[in-house]
Amino acid sequence: MKTVILGKTNIEVNKNGFGALPIQRIEKKDAVYLLQKAFYNGINYFDTARWYSDSEEKMGAAFSWIRDKIIISTKTAATNADSFWNDLEMSLKNLQTDYIDIYQFHNPSFCPRPGDESGLYDAMLKAKEQGKIRFIGITNHRLAVAEEAVMSNLYDTLQFPFCYLATAADVQLVKACKEKEMGFIAMKALSGGLITDAKPAYAYLNQFDHVAPIWGIQKESELDEFISFQEKPPVLTEAMRLQIEKDRQELSGNFCRGCGYCMPCPAEIEISMCARMSLMLRRAPQEMFLSEEWQEKMKKIENCLHCNQCVDKCPYELNTPKLLEKNYEDYQTFL
Structure with missing residues:
Protein backbone atom coordinates (compact mmCIF):
# COMPACT_ATOMS: atom_id res chain seq x y z
CA MET A 1 0.00 0.00 0.00
CA LYS A 2 1.68 3.19 -1.21
CA THR A 3 1.64 6.28 1.00
CA VAL A 4 2.50 9.96 0.57
CA ILE A 5 4.06 12.40 3.05
CA LEU A 6 2.38 15.81 2.82
CA GLY A 7 5.48 17.97 2.85
CA LYS A 8 6.71 19.42 6.13
CA THR A 9 3.49 18.42 7.89
CA ASN A 10 4.90 14.88 8.04
CA ILE A 11 1.31 13.66 7.71
CA GLU A 12 1.37 10.25 6.00
CA VAL A 13 -1.66 9.47 3.87
CA ASN A 14 -2.71 6.63 1.60
CA LYS A 15 -2.00 7.33 -2.09
CA ASN A 16 -5.79 7.03 -2.44
CA GLY A 17 -7.47 10.01 -0.79
CA PHE A 18 -11.27 10.13 -0.54
CA GLY A 19 -12.78 13.22 -2.16
CA ALA A 20 -16.09 13.74 -0.38
CA LEU A 21 -17.79 16.22 -2.70
CA PRO A 22 -19.89 13.51 -4.46
CA ILE A 23 -21.32 12.02 -1.25
CA GLN A 24 -23.57 15.07 -0.90
CA ARG A 25 -25.60 13.51 -3.73
CA ILE A 26 -26.40 10.22 -1.95
CA GLU A 27 -28.36 9.16 1.14
CA LYS A 28 -26.66 9.55 4.50
CA LYS A 29 -26.64 5.81 5.25
CA ASP A 30 -25.02 5.10 1.87
CA ALA A 31 -22.42 7.81 2.40
CA VAL A 32 -21.54 6.50 5.87
CA TYR A 33 -21.20 2.99 4.44
CA LEU A 34 -18.83 4.18 1.68
CA LEU A 35 -16.70 6.25 4.06
CA GLN A 36 -16.36 3.45 6.57
CA LYS A 37 -15.62 0.87 3.88
CA ALA A 38 -12.84 3.15 2.61
CA PHE A 39 -11.38 3.39 6.11
CA TYR A 40 -11.53 -0.35 6.73
CA ASN A 41 -9.66 -0.87 3.46
CA GLY A 42 -6.75 1.38 4.36
CA ILE A 43 -7.82 4.83 3.15
CA ASN A 44 -7.03 7.32 5.89
CA TYR A 45 -7.36 10.75 4.21
CA PHE A 46 -10.76 12.36 3.63
CA ASP A 47 -11.30 15.80 2.07
CA THR A 48 -14.49 17.84 2.23
CA ALA A 49 -15.66 21.48 2.43
CA ARG A 50 -18.34 23.69 3.97
CA TRP A 51 -19.45 24.39 0.38
CA TYR A 52 -20.32 20.70 -0.17
CA SER A 53 -23.76 20.96 1.50
CA ASP A 54 -24.07 18.01 3.97
CA SER A 55 -20.77 16.26 3.13
CA GLU A 56 -19.17 17.28 6.44
CA GLU A 57 -22.17 16.06 8.41
CA LYS A 58 -22.02 12.65 6.73
CA MET A 59 -18.32 12.42 7.42
CA GLY A 60 -18.90 13.26 11.08
CA ALA A 61 -21.49 10.50 11.35
CA ALA A 62 -19.03 8.01 9.86
CA PHE A 63 -15.90 8.88 11.81
CA SER A 64 -16.59 10.53 15.16
CA TRP A 65 -15.61 7.34 16.99
CA ILE A 66 -12.27 6.87 15.18
CA ARG A 67 -11.23 10.51 14.81
CA ASP A 68 -7.61 9.94 15.82
CA LYS A 69 -7.12 7.29 13.13
CA ILE A 70 -7.92 9.48 10.11
CA ILE A 71 -6.78 12.71 8.48
CA ILE A 72 -9.50 15.26 7.69
CA SER A 73 -9.20 18.34 5.54
CA THR A 74 -12.02 20.77 4.94
CA LYS A 75 -12.33 24.23 3.47
CA THR A 76 -13.75 27.69 4.04
CA ALA A 77 -14.81 30.03 1.25
CA ALA A 78 -15.02 32.92 3.71
CA THR A 79 -13.98 36.36 2.49
CA ASN A 80 -13.58 37.96 5.92
CA ALA A 81 -12.63 36.97 9.46
CA ASP A 82 -16.18 36.83 10.84
CA SER A 83 -17.29 34.42 8.14
CA PHE A 84 -14.12 32.41 8.70
CA TRP A 85 -14.96 31.79 12.36
CA ASN A 86 -18.57 30.94 11.50
CA ASP A 87 -17.41 28.39 8.93
CA LEU A 88 -14.83 26.88 11.25
CA GLU A 89 -17.23 26.40 14.13
CA MET A 90 -19.85 24.89 11.81
CA SER A 91 -17.29 22.51 10.33
CA LEU A 92 -16.16 21.36 13.76
CA LYS A 93 -19.78 20.75 14.74
CA ASN A 94 -20.64 18.90 11.54
CA LEU A 95 -17.51 16.76 11.66
CA GLN A 96 -18.09 15.99 15.36
CA THR A 97 -14.49 16.87 16.21
CA ASP A 98 -12.58 19.52 18.11
CA TYR A 99 -9.81 19.91 15.51
CA ILE A 100 -9.23 19.78 11.75
CA ASP A 101 -5.98 18.40 10.43
CA ILE A 102 -5.72 20.66 7.36
CA TYR A 103 -7.95 23.72 7.09
CA GLN A 104 -7.90 25.20 3.60
CA PHE A 105 -8.92 28.49 2.01
CA HIS A 106 -11.35 27.38 -0.70
CA ASN A 107 -10.34 28.74 -4.12
CA PRO A 108 -9.81 32.39 -3.11
CA SER A 109 -9.25 34.89 -5.92
CA PHE A 110 -6.11 36.07 -4.12
CA CYS A 111 -3.48 34.60 -1.83
CA PRO A 112 -4.38 35.48 1.79
CA ARG A 113 -1.43 36.85 3.76
CA PRO A 114 -0.84 38.05 7.33
CA GLY A 115 -2.01 41.61 7.83
CA ASP A 116 -4.02 41.94 4.61
CA GLU A 117 -7.44 43.61 4.56
CA SER A 118 -9.36 40.34 4.57
CA GLY A 119 -8.00 39.24 7.96
CA LEU A 120 -8.31 35.64 6.79
CA TYR A 121 -4.74 34.48 7.34
CA ASP A 122 -4.57 36.10 10.75
CA ALA A 123 -7.77 34.27 11.70
CA MET A 124 -6.22 31.03 10.46
CA LEU A 125 -3.15 31.60 12.64
CA LYS A 126 -5.33 32.28 15.67
CA ALA A 127 -7.33 29.10 15.03
CA LYS A 128 -4.06 27.17 14.90
CA GLU A 129 -2.92 28.71 18.19
CA GLN A 130 -6.22 27.60 19.72
CA GLY A 131 -5.61 24.03 18.56
CA LYS A 132 -8.67 24.01 16.28
CA ILE A 133 -6.57 23.35 13.21
CA ARG A 134 -3.20 21.64 12.80
CA PHE A 135 -2.03 22.88 9.40
CA ILE A 136 -2.88 25.68 6.97
CA GLY A 137 -3.75 24.89 3.36
CA ILE A 138 -5.09 26.59 0.26
CA THR A 139 -6.98 25.26 -2.77
CA ASN A 140 -7.16 26.95 -6.13
CA HIS A 141 -7.91 26.64 -9.83
CA ARG A 142 -5.90 29.74 -10.77
CA LEU A 143 -2.28 29.00 -11.57
CA ALA A 144 -1.08 32.49 -10.61
CA VAL A 145 -2.66 32.31 -7.14
CA ALA A 146 -1.31 28.79 -6.62
CA GLU A 147 2.20 29.84 -7.63
CA GLU A 148 2.06 32.80 -5.24
CA ALA A 149 0.94 30.53 -2.41
CA VAL A 150 3.84 28.16 -3.02
CA MET A 151 6.44 30.93 -3.11
CA SER A 152 4.98 32.69 -0.04
CA ASN A 153 6.08 29.94 2.38
CA LEU A 154 2.84 30.61 4.27
CA TYR A 155 1.05 27.35 3.49
CA ASP A 156 1.59 23.74 4.49
CA THR A 157 -0.39 22.27 1.59
CA LEU A 158 -1.70 23.21 -1.83
CA GLN A 159 -4.72 21.53 -3.44
CA PHE A 160 -4.78 22.06 -7.20
CA PRO A 161 -6.19 20.28 -10.30
CA PHE A 162 -3.65 17.76 -11.57
CA CYS A 163 -4.01 14.85 -13.97
CA TYR A 164 -2.43 13.64 -17.19
CA LEU A 165 -4.00 16.59 -19.02
CA ALA A 166 -1.75 18.92 -17.03
CA THR A 167 0.17 21.67 -18.79
CA ALA A 168 3.91 22.15 -18.45
CA ALA A 169 3.20 25.01 -16.04
CA ASP A 170 1.06 22.69 -13.89
CA VAL A 171 3.86 20.11 -13.73
CA GLN A 172 6.33 22.83 -12.75
CA LEU A 173 3.97 23.85 -9.93
CA VAL A 174 3.96 20.26 -8.65
CA LYS A 175 7.76 20.18 -8.74
CA ALA A 176 7.95 23.55 -6.94
CA CYS A 177 5.86 22.11 -4.10
CA LYS A 178 8.33 19.26 -3.71
CA GLU A 179 11.26 21.70 -3.65
CA LYS A 180 9.47 23.80 -1.01
CA GLU A 181 8.48 20.70 1.01
CA MET A 182 4.86 21.72 0.59
CA GLY A 183 2.22 19.02 0.52
CA PHE A 184 0.55 18.69 -2.89
CA ILE A 185 -3.04 17.40 -2.98
CA ALA A 186 -4.29 16.60 -6.49
CA MET A 187 -7.94 17.30 -7.20
CA LYS A 188 -9.75 16.64 -10.49
CA ALA A 189 -7.50 13.65 -11.14
CA LEU A 190 -10.18 12.39 -13.57
CA SER A 191 -10.75 15.91 -14.95
CA GLY A 192 -14.27 16.08 -13.59
CA GLY A 193 -15.32 12.85 -15.33
CA LEU A 194 -13.80 13.57 -18.76
CA ILE A 195 -11.15 10.92 -18.09
CA THR A 196 -13.19 7.73 -18.11
CA ASP A 197 -10.49 5.14 -17.33
CA ALA A 198 -9.02 5.39 -13.83
CA LYS A 199 -6.07 3.08 -14.56
CA PRO A 200 -3.97 5.44 -16.71
CA ALA A 201 -5.02 8.37 -14.49
CA TYR A 202 -3.73 6.54 -11.41
CA ALA A 203 -0.60 5.31 -13.17
CA TYR A 204 0.29 8.83 -14.31
CA LEU A 205 -0.04 10.32 -10.82
CA ASN A 206 1.80 7.36 -9.30
CA GLN A 207 4.96 8.71 -10.96
CA PHE A 208 4.95 11.64 -8.50
CA ASP A 209 5.87 10.27 -5.09
CA HIS A 210 4.89 13.48 -3.25
CA VAL A 211 1.45 13.91 -4.88
CA ALA A 212 -1.63 12.82 -2.90
CA PRO A 213 -4.65 12.38 -5.20
CA ILE A 214 -8.16 12.70 -3.82
CA TRP A 215 -10.63 10.72 -5.91
CA GLY A 216 -14.24 11.89 -5.96
CA ILE A 217 -16.22 8.82 -4.92
CA GLN A 218 -19.98 8.37 -5.05
CA LYS A 219 -20.48 4.69 -5.89
CA GLU A 220 -19.20 1.52 -4.25
CA SER A 221 -17.91 0.29 -7.61
CA GLU A 222 -15.71 3.40 -7.85
CA LEU A 223 -14.36 2.82 -4.36
CA ASP A 224 -13.69 -0.85 -5.08
CA GLU A 225 -11.62 0.05 -8.13
CA PHE A 226 -9.36 2.40 -6.19
CA ILE A 227 -9.04 -0.10 -3.35
CA SER A 228 -7.88 -2.69 -5.89
CA PHE A 229 -5.11 -0.32 -7.00
CA GLN A 230 -3.59 -0.46 -3.51
CA GLU A 231 -2.46 -4.06 -3.91
CA LYS A 232 -1.86 -3.93 -7.65
CA PRO A 233 -1.20 -0.33 -8.73
CA PRO A 234 -1.53 0.26 -12.49
CA VAL A 235 1.75 0.83 -14.30
CA LEU A 236 1.97 2.97 -17.41
CA THR A 237 1.91 0.75 -20.48
CA GLU A 238 2.38 1.70 -24.10
CA ALA A 239 -1.39 1.37 -24.62
CA MET A 240 -1.97 3.76 -21.71
CA ARG A 241 0.52 6.25 -23.11
CA LEU A 242 -1.27 6.20 -26.44
CA GLN A 243 -4.62 6.77 -24.71
CA ILE A 244 -3.16 9.65 -22.70
CA GLU A 245 -1.80 11.27 -25.85
CA LYS A 246 -5.16 10.84 -27.61
CA ASP A 247 -6.96 12.45 -24.66
CA ARG A 248 -4.49 15.31 -24.54
CA GLN A 249 -5.12 16.09 -28.19
CA GLU A 250 -8.90 15.84 -27.80
CA LEU A 251 -9.11 17.82 -24.56
CA SER A 252 -6.54 20.53 -25.20
CA GLY A 253 -7.56 24.15 -25.34
CA ASN A 254 -10.59 25.89 -23.87
CA PHE A 255 -12.89 23.32 -22.35
CA CYS A 256 -15.02 23.39 -19.21
CA ARG A 257 -13.35 21.52 -16.33
CA GLY A 258 -16.62 21.19 -14.41
CA CYS A 259 -15.29 22.93 -11.30
CA GLY A 260 -18.71 24.50 -10.64
CA TYR A 261 -17.52 27.93 -9.51
CA CYS A 262 -19.74 29.54 -12.14
CA MET A 263 -22.82 28.25 -10.31
CA PRO A 264 -25.54 29.05 -9.48
CA CYS A 265 -26.79 30.43 -12.78
CA PRO A 266 -29.65 32.97 -12.62
CA ALA A 267 -31.22 31.22 -15.65
CA GLU A 268 -30.91 27.88 -13.79
CA ILE A 269 -28.57 26.42 -16.43
CA GLU A 270 -26.46 23.56 -15.06
Whole structure:
Protein backbone atom coordinates (compact mmCIF):
# COMPACT_ATOMS: atom_id res chain seq x y z
CA MET A 1 0.00 0.00 0.00
CA LYS A 2 1.68 3.19 -1.21
CA THR A 3 1.64 6.28 1.00
CA VAL A 4 2.50 9.96 0.57
CA ILE A 5 4.06 12.40 3.05
CA LEU A 6 2.38 15.81 2.82
CA GLY A 7 5.48 17.97 2.85
CA LYS A 8 6.71 19.42 6.13
CA THR A 9 3.49 18.42 7.89
CA ASN A 10 4.90 14.88 8.04
CA ILE A 11 1.31 13.66 7.71
CA GLU A 12 1.37 10.25 6.00
CA VAL A 13 -1.66 9.47 3.87
CA ASN A 14 -2.71 6.63 1.60
CA LYS A 15 -2.00 7.33 -2.09
CA ASN A 16 -5.79 7.03 -2.44
CA GLY A 17 -7.47 10.01 -0.79
CA PHE A 18 -11.27 10.13 -0.54
CA GLY A 19 -12.78 13.22 -2.16
CA ALA A 20 -16.09 13.74 -0.38
CA LEU A 21 -17.79 16.22 -2.70
CA PRO A 22 -19.89 13.51 -4.46
CA ILE A 23 -21.32 12.02 -1.25
CA GLN A 24 -23.57 15.07 -0.90
CA ARG A 25 -25.60 13.51 -3.73
CA ILE A 26 -26.40 10.22 -1.95
CA GLU A 27 -28.36 9.16 1.14
CA LYS A 28 -26.66 9.55 4.50
CA LYS A 29 -26.64 5.81 5.25
CA ASP A 30 -25.02 5.10 1.87
CA ALA A 31 -22.42 7.81 2.40
CA VAL A 32 -21.54 6.50 5.87
CA TYR A 33 -21.20 2.99 4.44
CA LEU A 34 -18.83 4.18 1.68
CA LEU A 35 -16.70 6.25 4.06
CA GLN A 36 -16.36 3.45 6.57
CA LYS A 37 -15.62 0.87 3.88
CA ALA A 38 -12.84 3.15 2.61
CA PHE A 39 -11.38 3.39 6.11
CA TYR A 40 -11.53 -0.35 6.73
CA ASN A 41 -9.66 -0.87 3.46
CA GLY A 42 -6.75 1.38 4.36
CA ILE A 43 -7.82 4.83 3.15
CA ASN A 44 -7.03 7.32 5.89
CA TYR A 45 -7.36 10.75 4.21
CA PHE A 46 -10.76 12.36 3.63
CA ASP A 47 -11.30 15.80 2.07
CA THR A 48 -14.49 17.84 2.23
CA ALA A 49 -15.66 21.48 2.43
CA ARG A 50 -18.34 23.69 3.97
CA TRP A 51 -19.45 24.39 0.38
CA TYR A 52 -20.32 20.70 -0.17
CA SER A 53 -23.76 20.96 1.50
CA ASP A 54 -24.07 18.01 3.97
CA SER A 55 -20.77 16.26 3.13
CA GLU A 56 -19.17 17.28 6.44
CA GLU A 57 -22.17 16.06 8.41
CA LYS A 58 -22.02 12.65 6.73
CA MET A 59 -18.32 12.42 7.42
CA GLY A 60 -18.90 13.26 11.08
CA ALA A 61 -21.49 10.50 11.35
CA ALA A 62 -19.03 8.01 9.86
CA PHE A 63 -15.90 8.88 11.81
CA SER A 64 -16.59 10.53 15.16
CA TRP A 65 -15.61 7.34 16.99
CA ILE A 66 -12.27 6.87 15.18
CA ARG A 67 -11.23 10.51 14.81
CA ASP A 68 -7.61 9.94 15.82
CA LYS A 69 -7.12 7.29 13.13
CA ILE A 70 -7.92 9.48 10.11
CA ILE A 71 -6.78 12.71 8.48
CA ILE A 72 -9.50 15.26 7.69
CA SER A 73 -9.20 18.34 5.54
CA THR A 74 -12.02 20.77 4.94
CA LYS A 75 -12.33 24.23 3.47
CA THR A 76 -13.75 27.69 4.04
CA ALA A 77 -14.81 30.03 1.25
CA ALA A 78 -15.02 32.92 3.71
CA THR A 79 -13.98 36.36 2.49
CA ASN A 80 -13.58 37.96 5.92
CA ALA A 81 -12.63 36.97 9.46
CA ASP A 82 -16.18 36.83 10.84
CA SER A 83 -17.29 34.42 8.14
CA PHE A 84 -14.12 32.41 8.70
CA TRP A 85 -14.96 31.79 12.36
CA ASN A 86 -18.57 30.94 11.50
CA ASP A 87 -17.41 28.39 8.93
CA LEU A 88 -14.83 26.88 11.25
CA GLU A 89 -17.23 26.40 14.13
CA MET A 90 -19.85 24.89 11.81
CA SER A 91 -17.29 22.51 10.33
CA LEU A 92 -16.16 21.36 13.76
CA LYS A 93 -19.78 20.75 14.74
CA ASN A 94 -20.64 18.90 11.54
CA LEU A 95 -17.51 16.76 11.66
CA GLN A 96 -18.09 15.99 15.36
CA THR A 97 -14.49 16.87 16.21
CA ASP A 98 -12.58 19.52 18.11
CA TYR A 99 -9.81 19.91 15.51
CA ILE A 100 -9.23 19.78 11.75
CA ASP A 101 -5.98 18.40 10.43
CA ILE A 102 -5.72 20.66 7.36
CA TYR A 103 -7.95 23.72 7.09
CA GLN A 104 -7.90 25.20 3.60
CA PHE A 105 -8.92 28.49 2.01
CA HIS A 106 -11.35 27.38 -0.70
CA ASN A 107 -10.34 28.74 -4.12
CA PRO A 108 -9.81 32.39 -3.11
CA SER A 109 -9.25 34.89 -5.92
CA PHE A 110 -6.11 36.07 -4.12
CA CYS A 111 -3.48 34.60 -1.83
CA PRO A 112 -4.38 35.48 1.79
CA ARG A 113 -1.43 36.85 3.76
CA PRO A 114 -0.84 38.05 7.33
CA GLY A 115 -2.01 41.61 7.83
CA ASP A 116 -4.02 41.94 4.61
CA GLU A 117 -7.44 43.61 4.56
CA SER A 118 -9.36 40.34 4.57
CA GLY A 119 -8.00 39.24 7.96
CA LEU A 120 -8.31 35.64 6.79
CA TYR A 121 -4.74 34.48 7.34
CA ASP A 122 -4.57 36.10 10.75
CA ALA A 123 -7.77 34.27 11.70
CA MET A 124 -6.22 31.03 10.46
CA LEU A 125 -3.15 31.60 12.64
CA LYS A 126 -5.33 32.28 15.67
CA ALA A 127 -7.33 29.10 15.03
CA LYS A 128 -4.06 27.17 14.90
CA GLU A 129 -2.92 28.71 18.19
CA GLN A 130 -6.22 27.60 19.72
CA GLY A 131 -5.61 24.03 18.56
CA LYS A 132 -8.67 24.01 16.28
CA ILE A 133 -6.57 23.35 13.21
CA ARG A 134 -3.20 21.64 12.80
CA PHE A 135 -2.03 22.88 9.40
CA ILE A 136 -2.88 25.68 6.97
CA GLY A 137 -3.75 24.89 3.36
CA ILE A 138 -5.09 26.59 0.26
CA THR A 139 -6.98 25.26 -2.77
CA ASN A 140 -7.16 26.95 -6.13
CA HIS A 141 -7.91 26.64 -9.83
CA ARG A 142 -5.90 29.74 -10.77
CA LEU A 143 -2.28 29.00 -11.57
CA ALA A 144 -1.08 32.49 -10.61
CA VAL A 145 -2.66 32.31 -7.14
CA ALA A 146 -1.31 28.79 -6.62
CA GLU A 147 2.20 29.84 -7.63
CA GLU A 148 2.06 32.80 -5.24
CA ALA A 149 0.94 30.53 -2.41
CA VAL A 150 3.84 28.16 -3.02
CA MET A 151 6.44 30.93 -3.11
CA SER A 152 4.98 32.69 -0.04
CA ASN A 153 6.08 29.94 2.38
CA LEU A 154 2.84 30.61 4.27
CA TYR A 155 1.05 27.35 3.49
CA ASP A 156 1.59 23.74 4.49
CA THR A 157 -0.39 22.27 1.59
CA LEU A 158 -1.70 23.21 -1.83
CA GLN A 159 -4.72 21.53 -3.44
CA PHE A 160 -4.78 22.06 -7.20
CA PRO A 161 -6.19 20.28 -10.30
CA PHE A 162 -3.65 17.76 -11.57
CA CYS A 163 -4.01 14.85 -13.97
CA TYR A 164 -2.43 13.64 -17.19
CA LEU A 165 -4.00 16.59 -19.02
CA ALA A 166 -1.75 18.92 -17.03
CA THR A 167 0.17 21.67 -18.79
CA ALA A 168 3.91 22.15 -18.45
CA ALA A 169 3.20 25.01 -16.04
CA ASP A 170 1.06 22.69 -13.89
CA VAL A 171 3.86 20.11 -13.73
CA GLN A 172 6.33 22.83 -12.75
CA LEU A 173 3.97 23.85 -9.93
CA VAL A 174 3.96 20.26 -8.65
CA LYS A 175 7.76 20.18 -8.74
CA ALA A 176 7.95 23.55 -6.94
CA CYS A 177 5.86 22.11 -4.10
CA LYS A 178 8.33 19.26 -3.71
CA GLU A 179 11.26 21.70 -3.65
CA LYS A 180 9.47 23.80 -1.01
CA GLU A 181 8.48 20.70 1.01
CA MET A 182 4.86 21.72 0.59
CA GLY A 183 2.22 19.02 0.52
CA PHE A 184 0.55 18.69 -2.89
CA ILE A 185 -3.04 17.40 -2.98
CA ALA A 186 -4.29 16.60 -6.49
CA MET A 187 -7.94 17.30 -7.20
CA LYS A 188 -9.75 16.64 -10.49
CA ALA A 189 -7.50 13.65 -11.14
CA LEU A 190 -10.18 12.39 -13.57
CA SER A 191 -10.75 15.91 -14.95
CA GLY A 192 -14.27 16.08 -13.59
CA GLY A 193 -15.32 12.85 -15.33
CA LEU A 194 -13.80 13.57 -18.76
CA ILE A 195 -11.15 10.92 -18.09
CA THR A 196 -13.19 7.73 -18.11
CA ASP A 197 -10.49 5.14 -17.33
CA ALA A 198 -9.02 5.39 -13.83
CA LYS A 199 -6.07 3.08 -14.56
CA PRO A 200 -3.97 5.44 -16.71
CA ALA A 201 -5.02 8.37 -14.49
CA TYR A 202 -3.73 6.54 -11.41
CA ALA A 203 -0.60 5.31 -13.17
CA TYR A 204 0.29 8.83 -14.31
CA LEU A 205 -0.04 10.32 -10.82
CA ASN A 206 1.80 7.36 -9.30
CA GLN A 207 4.96 8.71 -10.96
CA PHE A 208 4.95 11.64 -8.50
CA ASP A 209 5.87 10.27 -5.09
CA HIS A 210 4.89 13.48 -3.25
CA VAL A 211 1.45 13.91 -4.88
CA ALA A 212 -1.63 12.82 -2.90
CA PRO A 213 -4.65 12.38 -5.20
CA ILE A 214 -8.16 12.70 -3.82
CA TRP A 215 -10.63 10.72 -5.91
CA GLY A 216 -14.24 11.89 -5.96
CA ILE A 217 -16.22 8.82 -4.92
CA GLN A 218 -19.98 8.37 -5.05
CA LYS A 219 -20.48 4.69 -5.89
CA GLU A 220 -19.20 1.52 -4.25
CA SER A 221 -17.91 0.29 -7.61
CA GLU A 222 -15.71 3.40 -7.85
CA LEU A 223 -14.36 2.82 -4.36
CA ASP A 224 -13.69 -0.85 -5.08
CA GLU A 225 -11.62 0.05 -8.13
CA PHE A 226 -9.36 2.40 -6.19
CA ILE A 227 -9.04 -0.10 -3.35
CA SER A 228 -7.88 -2.69 -5.89
CA PHE A 229 -5.11 -0.32 -7.00
CA GLN A 230 -3.59 -0.46 -3.51
CA GLU A 231 -2.46 -4.06 -3.91
CA LYS A 232 -1.86 -3.93 -7.65
CA PRO A 233 -1.20 -0.33 -8.73
CA PRO A 234 -1.53 0.26 -12.49
CA VAL A 235 1.75 0.83 -14.30
CA LEU A 236 1.97 2.97 -17.41
CA THR A 237 1.91 0.75 -20.48
CA GLU A 238 2.38 1.70 -24.10
CA ALA A 239 -1.39 1.37 -24.62
CA MET A 240 -1.97 3.76 -21.71
CA ARG A 241 0.52 6.25 -23.11
CA LEU A 242 -1.27 6.20 -26.44
CA GLN A 243 -4.62 6.77 -24.71
CA ILE A 244 -3.16 9.65 -22.70
CA GLU A 245 -1.80 11.27 -25.85
CA LYS A 246 -5.16 10.84 -27.61
CA ASP A 247 -6.96 12.45 -24.66
CA ARG A 248 -4.49 15.31 -24.54
CA GLN A 249 -5.12 16.09 -28.19
CA GLU A 250 -8.90 15.84 -27.80
CA LEU A 251 -9.11 17.82 -24.56
CA SER A 252 -6.54 20.53 -25.20
CA GLY A 253 -7.56 24.15 -25.34
CA ASN A 254 -10.59 25.89 -23.87
CA PHE A 255 -12.89 23.32 -22.35
CA CYS A 256 -15.02 23.39 -19.21
CA ARG A 257 -13.35 21.52 -16.33
CA GLY A 258 -16.62 21.19 -14.41
CA CYS A 259 -15.29 22.93 -11.30
CA GLY A 260 -18.71 24.50 -10.64
CA TYR A 261 -17.52 27.93 -9.51
CA CYS A 262 -19.74 29.54 -12.14
CA MET A 263 -22.82 28.25 -10.31
CA PRO A 264 -25.54 29.05 -9.48
CA CYS A 265 -26.79 30.43 -12.78
CA PRO A 266 -29.65 32.97 -12.62
CA ALA A 267 -31.22 31.22 -15.65
CA GLU A 268 -30.91 27.88 -13.79
CA ILE A 269 -28.57 26.42 -16.43
CA GLU A 270 -26.46 23.56 -15.06
CA ILE A 271 -23.36 25.12 -16.56
CA SER A 272 -20.78 22.70 -15.15
CA MET A 273 -22.28 19.89 -17.26
CA CYS A 274 -23.99 21.71 -20.11
CA ALA A 275 -20.84 23.60 -21.10
CA ARG A 276 -18.99 20.32 -21.73
CA MET A 277 -21.84 18.20 -23.03
CA SER A 278 -20.18 17.68 -26.42
CA LEU A 279 -17.23 16.03 -24.72
CA MET A 280 -19.40 13.95 -22.40
CA LEU A 281 -21.43 12.61 -25.34
CA ARG A 282 -18.25 11.43 -27.01
CA ARG A 283 -16.52 10.07 -23.91
CA ALA A 284 -19.31 8.42 -21.91
CA PRO A 285 -22.45 6.37 -22.66
CA GLN A 286 -24.80 8.67 -24.58
CA GLU A 287 -28.11 7.25 -23.36
CA MET A 288 -28.03 9.07 -20.04
CA PHE A 289 -27.33 12.48 -21.60
CA LEU A 290 -29.98 12.11 -24.31
CA SER A 291 -32.77 11.47 -21.82
CA GLU A 292 -35.79 13.78 -21.55
CA GLU A 293 -34.37 15.13 -18.29
CA TRP A 294 -31.12 16.21 -19.96
CA GLN A 295 -32.92 17.54 -23.02
CA GLU A 296 -34.84 19.87 -20.70
CA LYS A 297 -31.63 20.91 -18.95
CA MET A 298 -29.90 21.67 -22.22
CA LYS A 299 -32.93 23.61 -23.53
CA LYS A 300 -32.46 26.08 -20.66
CA ILE A 301 -29.44 27.37 -22.55
CA GLU A 302 -31.96 29.17 -24.78
CA ASN A 303 -32.81 31.28 -21.71
CA CYS A 304 -29.25 32.47 -21.12
CA LEU A 305 -29.38 36.08 -19.87
CA HIS A 306 -25.85 36.87 -21.07
CA CYS A 307 -25.29 38.47 -17.69
CA ASN A 308 -21.68 37.21 -17.79
CA GLN A 309 -21.70 36.26 -14.11
CA CYS A 310 -20.30 32.87 -15.16
CA VAL A 311 -17.52 34.59 -17.12
CA ASP A 312 -16.51 36.67 -14.12
CA LYS A 313 -16.47 33.61 -11.84
CA CYS A 314 -14.63 31.21 -14.15
CA PRO A 315 -11.07 30.59 -12.89
CA TYR A 316 -10.09 29.49 -16.42
CA GLU A 317 -11.38 32.73 -18.01
CA LEU A 318 -13.67 30.89 -20.43
CA ASN A 319 -16.30 32.59 -22.58
CA THR A 320 -18.97 30.44 -20.96
CA PRO A 321 -22.06 31.76 -22.83
CA LYS A 322 -20.35 31.04 -26.16
CA LEU A 323 -19.28 27.61 -24.92
CA LEU A 324 -22.86 26.84 -23.86
CA GLU A 325 -24.20 27.93 -27.24
CA LYS A 326 -21.75 25.69 -29.13
CA ASN A 327 -22.52 22.72 -26.91
CA TYR A 328 -26.26 23.20 -27.37
CA GLU A 329 -25.90 23.34 -31.15
CA ASP A 330 -23.86 20.15 -31.11
CA TYR A 331 -26.23 18.46 -28.68
CA GLN A 332 -29.17 18.94 -31.01
CA THR A 333 -27.39 16.97 -33.76
CA PHE A 334 -27.56 13.87 -31.53
CA LEU A 335 -31.33 14.04 -31.07
